[in-house]
Amino acid sequence: MVNIRELDPSASPLDYFGFELRRRREEAGLKQGQLGACIFCTASLIGQIETARKVPTREFAERADAALGTDGTFSRLVGLVLRSQLPHWFQAYAEMEARATYISTYQAQLVYGLLQTPEYARAVLGVRNHADLDARVAARMERQRILAREQPPVAWVVLDEAVLHRQIGSREIMRNQLARLLELPANGWTQVQVLPFEVGQHPGLMGSFNLLRFDDDPNIVYTEDFVQGHMTANPDALREGFLRYDHLQAAALSVEASAELIARVMEERYGHQPGPIRSAVA
Known part of the structure; x- marks a missing residue:
């Protein structure tokens, strides 16, 4: 007899998803393999998701809805x-980020998470820990959906020039990532400026930080260390954060000049053609 793992649907969102998938599949009179055939995946994958051993992707969820009505x-x-699937300490920030009407960020080391390609995110998240890497990458990609909303937040990103030169993953990954940055300004809601090396000392030397503005809630400044993140609405911290950000924007290249620099680094440092970007069902 097959040992079916019983789930407590109240234990976590993942357990609830698996519980509901099994319940709806059985109501439809389908075996795991039959449902898998409908949504182009294996019976094993259906079983892993139904037992909360694997995290579904959004594409999987949409296909399941279509197949099960x-x-x-x-x-x-x-x-x-x-x-x-986001780190516990990061989840509160992700919720606030999704509600913000204006996001300002200075990034000294990496491309901001909302702008990362899946391959770049995988290379970043897998530096020291490969456990549940697919789920963690999918969670980061899910955050990016706020930029595709009908009324997305205004996002203004200042990247240190070092971000462009620091190779994360392969040269192909970097080329695709820089190409992604060049595509962003066309939507009008997200703008990227580069802080060039020639600026020398600047107000962002203490590290990366984010500023979130809201229509009806207090503004927030967010920073991270290697252990956790820190959010505050303290007026003094906000005043300092916005002042530093204003100085960084003023010192950075214009949006147009930044795009020219990104394109130049992309060609000169990572100058081979990008390969196809693949996405998994789950």
């Missing part, structure tokens, strides 16, 4: 599932 149930649930 569940009117968007799994597409709605998968956002909660993926957010729950």
Whole structure:
């Protein structure tokens, strides 16, 4: 007899997703392999998701809704599932980020998470820990959905020039990542400026930070160390954060000149053609 793992649907969003997937599949009179055939995956994958051993992707959830006629149930649930895969200390920031109307960020080391390609994110997140890497990458990609909303936040990103030169992953990954940055200004909501090496000392030498503004809530400044993140609405911290950011924007290249520099680094440092970008169902 097959040993079916019993889930407590209240234990976590992932457990609830798996519980509901099994319940809806059985209501439809489908075996795991039959459902897998409908949504182009294996019976084993269906089983792993139903037992909360694997995190579903958004594409999987959308296909499950279509196959089971569940009117968007799994597409709605998968956002909660993926957010729950973020580090516990980061989840509160991700919720505030999703509600912000204006995001300002200075990044000294890496491309901001909302702008990362899946391959770049995988290389960053897998530096010291490969456990649940697929789920952690999917969670980061889920965060980016706020930029595709009908009314996305205004996002203004200042990147240190070092971000362009620091190779994360392969040269192909970097070329695709810089190409992604060049595509962003066309939407009008997200703008990128580069702080060039020639500036020398500047107000961002203490490290990366984010500023979130809201229509109806207090503004927030967010910083991270190697252990956790720190959010505060303290007026003194906000005043200092916005002042530093104003100086960084003033010292950075214009959006147009920044795009020219990104394109030049992309060609000169990573100058081979990017390969196709692949995405998995789950």
